[in-house]
């Protein structure tokens with residue numbers, strides 16, 4: 001494809017979009033779909049047609065509108081009116097109202113902090129474009145970042161831009177992305193790979209799924225840019241098989257991108273070629289760990305192996321491999337379009353940019369949010385989340401899923417940054433945040449995560465295989481009021497051993513939920529102990 | 532890569548200066564210098580898995596422990612193989628091994644020839660603090676010459692590796708995961724009816740415990756021959 | 772593409788084997804497509820039986836025990852076909868757990884005398900748990916056959932199951 005064609009297509013789509021008087025956006029991401037938003041979509045389409053309004057009003061399925069707890073969500077543009085809990089029965093009234101004022105009883109105010117305090121880079125297109133049409137992605141400057149990289153920049157200039165942005169891995173550990181790219185770029189090999197880690201397995205996390213469902217092309221573009229920068233020609237997206245819609249949209253997007261020639265051979269008339277294949281997981285949390293993920297793509301059991309060598313040196317089929325998380329890659333097109341310097345001005349100095357969180361649990365406004373790094377945890381819970389329902393008191397905020405910890409009220413004024421969260425015994429993690437109120441038992445939460453880790457342990461190394469099982473047994477004993485003070489000592493000792501001797505990140509972080517609840521809610525454990 | 536170019540490096544192990552090639556692991560260099568690092572999963576001549584975690588050592592200047600079997604030596608490394616912390620960790624890991632299944636040494640064919648038992652003695656493990664899990668696992672005696680008793684298996688995967696890497700039969704593999712994992716033959720069929728097993732007995736020879744043994748052995752009679760391994764591994768390297 | 776393996780015929784003339792063949796061909800009969808192949812068997816036949824695993828082993832040149840190892844490592848694959856009329860999946864992900872998923876689970880277990888991962892004695896209901904269905908905003912979530920019940924509670928789930936079962940009778 002020629003660079004001019006890209007601009008032309010984008011322009012045409014922008015002009016076409018202006019002809020509509022009204023555009024009704026219906027959220028068709030998994031959250032709203034499980035509240036039957038597909039039926040609302042069909043009913044709206046029919047209603048608009050039956051009223052003969054289909055020349056001026058377009059109904060379109062879009063990605064996540066954010067406030068999942070109020071689904072199904074519908075937004076009427078250009079007015080921007082957001083409707084919540086829309087049912088099929090509401091449809092006639094809704095379409096009727098296009099001619100005059102909005103249906104008050106369904107309106108969801110967008111004047112609340114949930115919407116006002118978010119900053120959208122990764123989710124900029126979510127809820128605005130139809131993820132199934134590549135033209136709409138082009139109309140919002142899609143593939144311009146890739147165009148710029150391939151036609152105007154050298155690979156090392158692309159990497160400098162990423163280094164300059166300060167972007168860090170959003171998969172959990174926060175490793176500097178530019179540094180990882182440099183390592184892979186420097187590795188000496190004819191064949192290199194780029195892998196997008198979309199195995200999102202933390203219970204309570206659905207950021208990556210929504211990005212894939214809402215804006216699949218930005219991942220494809222991000223991967224292609226990464227491929228150009230590190231010298232790879234083949235990419236793989238490893239997606240959880242539990243995400244059928246994300247897989248469908250991704251495959252569809254890949255076909256469109258191939259047909260248009262933004263991936264494939266001679267991209268933008270250059271010598272650069274890049275191919276992407278989708279690989280499915282099959283229900284194993286540990287496959288999010290990079291060496292296990294590689295084993296799984298190679299068709300084997302998802303057992304991690306000791307590192308070094310790191311995948312950047314010897315990864316897929318022994319070749320240098322770049323592995324990045326979905327959200328990490330989703331930031332790349334914007335960084336290329338606007339420059340690393342622009343990105344670095346958002347967020348805080350050590351943690352730049354934004355972070356997408358899946359905010360759930362006992363909070364008034366749950367859903368998918370994107371906030372600038374550095375925002376205080378309190379703002380996330382009380383401003384964006386709108387506080388705790390039923391006038392109950394806040395107790396803890398869980399971040400990082402089974403590898404993270406529980407943060408009590410006293411630490412809520414901390415900024416959301418990789419380092420500060422580590423200091424208080426939790427981690428940024430991939431972005432699941434679960435809010436707990438005073439009725440939640442912290443021992444129960446710790447046990448829940450330990451049982452998860454026990455179930456998900458690959459079984460390769462003994463501290464994790466047997467250690468998590470022993471810890472789960474101890475926690476059950478405590479929860480059931482059968483434990484002695486010695487059991488509590490044993491619990492702490494075992495946590496220390498499992499954390500420091502396990503082979504991979506799963507085992508090494510499995511004790512975190514226990515350690516952090518012990519640190520901040522020890523009294524709850526003691527209350528359960530038989531004296 | 533540097534690993535292939537085999538530079539000579541010097542490093543310290545337990546305060547001693549030693550010389551090594553850069554393509555050697557910490558475990559190999561330690562053994563060459565008669566420094567004992569405990570380990571259960573590694574066997575000379577087979578691929579490295581790093582799963583028993585007993586060979587973890589400290590590297591001065593870093594906070595993380597590394598497994599000696601899978602870490603290559605580097606110039607200037609300063610390694611500590613024995614410390615109070617390491618010995619506490621190793622003892623607990625052994626306790627976890629013992630608690631996982633049923634290791635009743637007194638009635639085991641491998642009593643006094645068992646590597647797990649040997650490590651426990653060497654590391655001074657006096658009692659197991661964690662609760663025994665005592666799963667009821669099957670014993671498969673369908674093979675005409677050998678028996679597998681899952682109750683004694685520590686999932687070191689030596690049998691899986693020797694069968695695949697040396698005998699090239701790949702009769703064994705691991706099924707399931709986590710604490711549910713078991714070594715199996717073919718499609719989890721009785722060993723005796725395996726279509727792929729050549730009855731070479733290598734798996735039995737490498738087994739560190741009393742999980743795999745020859746029929747007809749009584750308590751404490753099962754000793755192992757495994758000097759053949761490095762030799763076979765070399766011939767395999769040459770032929771491929 | 773591997774040429775050294777003589778192609779063996781499928782185990783039966785069931786048309787579904789063509790889907791499996793297509794998958795393996797798409798990846799050039801390379802052993803690394805084992806998981807993709809197992810996916811396609813699971814989708815076409817509902818489970819992975821010995822016959823299928825023998826066929827894949829012979830076609831891809833992957834040892835039997837390795838296939839069994841992979842098939843039992845990943846939770847999505849099942850070796851035994853499930854024979855229940857209705858499936859009830861209860862999300863026990865964190866959000867659902869916090870909001871009462873576990874209570875619903877134990878209530879169903881008690882009412883229908885079945886444990887998670889099992890089918891009732893009369894074969895009407897298969898009860899399953901899931902580690903997060905990704906609908907946390909609507910927690911707790913229960914999926915009954917194809918129907919999603921969001922913000923569920925034990926009473927309405929049990930009632931709905933009873934309705935469905937009664938409908939059969």
Ligand SMILES: Cc1cc2nc3c(=O)[nH]c(=O)nc-3n(C[C@H](O)[C@H](O)[C@H](O)COP(=O)(O)O)c2cc1C
Nearest residue numbers: 169170171197199200201288289290324325328505
């Ligand atoms: C047990 C375990 C599970 C993980 N799961 C995921 C996951 O679901 N998604 C992800 O992107 N990273 C996951 N990671 C982190 C990855 O191993 C890896 O660090 C990450 O994909 C690197 O990408 P990034 O640098 O862009 O963050 C997991 C790590 C461990 C140890």
Ligand code: SF4
Nearest residue numbers: 458460461464504507
């Ligand atoms: S820590 Fe757990 S998941 Fe990781 S290798 Fe060990 S057993 Fe497997």
